[in-house]
Amino acid sequence: MEIFKYMERYDYEQLVFCQDKQSGLKAIIAIHDTTLGPALGGTRMWTYNSEEEAIEDALRLARGMTYKNAAAGLNLGGGKTVIIGDPRKDKNEELFRAFGRYIQGLNGRYITAEDVGTTVADMDLIHEETDYVTGISPAFGSSGNPSPVTAYGVYRGMKAAAKEAFGTDSLEGKVVAVQGVGNVAYNLCKHLHEEGAQLIVTDINKDAVRRAVEDFDAKAVEPNDIYSVECDIYAPCALGATINDVTIPQLKASVIAGAANNQLKDTQHGDLIHEMGIVYAPDYVINAGGVINVADELYGYNSERALKKVEGIYSNIERVIEIAKRDNIPTYVAADRLAEERIARMRNSRSQFLQNGHHILSRKS
Ligand SMILES: NC(=O)C1=CN([C@@H]2O[C@H](COP(=O)(O)OP(=O)(O)OC[C@H]3O[C@@H](n4cnc5c(N)ncnc54)[C@H](O)[C@@H]3O)[C@@H](O)[C@H]2O)C=CC1
Numbered sequence: 001m002e003i004f005k006y007m008e009r010y011d012y013e014q015l016v017f018c019q020d021k022q023s024g025l026k027a028i029i030a031i032h033d034t035t036l037g038p039a040l041g042g043t044r045m046w047t048y049n050s051e052e053e054a055i056e057d058a059l060r061l062a063r064g065m066t067y068k069n070a071a072a073g074l075n076l077g078g079g080k081t082v083i084i085g086d087p088r089k090d091k092n093e094e095l096f097r098a099f100g101r102y103i104q105g106l107n108g109r110y111i112t113a114e115d116v117g118t119t120v121a122d123m124d125l126i127h128e129e130t131d132y133v134t135g136i137s138p139a140f141g142s143s144g145n146p147s148p149v150t151a152y153g154v155y156r157g158m159k160a161a162a163k164e165a166f167g168t169d170s171l172e173g174k175v176v177a178v179q180g181v182g183n184v185a186y187n188l189c190k191h192l193h194e195e196g197a198q199l200i201v202t203d204i205n206k207d208a209v210r211r212a213v214e215d216f217d218a219k220a221v222e223p224n225d226i227y228s229v230e231c232d233i234y235a236p237c238a239l240g241a242t243i244n245d246v247t248i249p250q251l252k253a254s255v256i257a258g259a260a261n262n263q264l265k266d267t268q269h270g271d272l273i274h275e276m277g278i279v280y281a282p283d284y285v286i287n288a289g290g291v292i293n294v295a296d297e298l299y300g301y302n303s304e305r306a307l308k309k310v311e312g313i314y315s316n317i318e319r320v321i322e323i324a325k326r327d328n329i330p331t332y333v334a335a336d337r338l339a340e341e342r343i344a345r346m347r348n349s350r351s352q353f354l355q356n357g358h359h360i361l362s363r364k365s
């Protein structure tokens, strides 16, 4: 992989490699764009097959955060960390504290939170070394685990997408195929079950499947069968790139709305589902609930205020669908435009301001 070439292609600002021999820490912090503010994005811990795969994941996820934060109206840029390791075996106090010191070294350019494989307890350890961490325990006056709030946002966004596809936003009686029933999707299933949706679930973790079957009367299928089940809505809530050449021909759903980051393997897959008439709720718009919640900590956390903002994901999805229809473009392009236009506006107004400041200072010297 030609790293600088990749970074140049999508205009990344910074890539930081963190190594600590004693704790076994191997982490990659990717900062994509800080035009709107410090880069905020979670830390993923995962067993990557190669270092290249980990770097690519960090870069892709960081860029996604730039778009997510911009489209959600947050004054934050995009960044993300991946820690190479097995979250079930490789965690220890020294590792997260060493990582915390690396974050502190960035002096506020990057703020972290939870993602796949990391927990509130891990964030509390990071917090021993730095204040640039969110999603820490409510005992510190913080917001805690973002997953239930992410789930609520996905539920709201799914209703907005359903309204477009079915003419009503009621999910009663709708069949929803949920891929991955981890932290976010378990809570999503709760909302869907309460509204009377029928659930089909899958996960590579059998305990997670059992819990969803027992708690929500869900039907379980094998991981590879989730794409082809008869359903109204496909909810990808595991890892990314599950909308691809292999899965698209199998899909029966009229709506795709789920929590996973980077759902489209490539942009061409967004074009393809658009041509098929599937209503796609762009991943980073629908799954912004968690980041909206943790970002509220930066103002002194208020859960009512945060939830109110998260409810707005419904109208954000409506807005994206409206732009897509107006301009006859896929929803993922409409979402990108929304985010890019906001960043461009802020970049222009801010650079003007800085230039003026620079002129004044240079005249003085
Ligand atoms: N936790 C949060 O607040 C947010 C999460 N997301 C994204 O949502 C997704 C889910 O996040 P979490 O629920 O926090 O993670 P999680 O790790 O709790 O849940 C993911 C689940 O997917 C399962 N899984 C992995 N590969 C699978 C496969 N091939 N087939 C079926 N199941 C599979 C795992 O066993 C796990 O149960 C991730 O893509 C994450 O980046 C996005 C925004 C916020």
Ligand SMILES: CC(C)CC(=O)C(=O)O
Binding pocket: 040, 041, 042, 043, 068, 080, 113, 114, 115, 135, 146, 261, 287, 288, 290, 291, 294
């Ligand atoms: C989990 C969130 C708090 C932040 C993030 O990394 C995301 O939204 O993907």
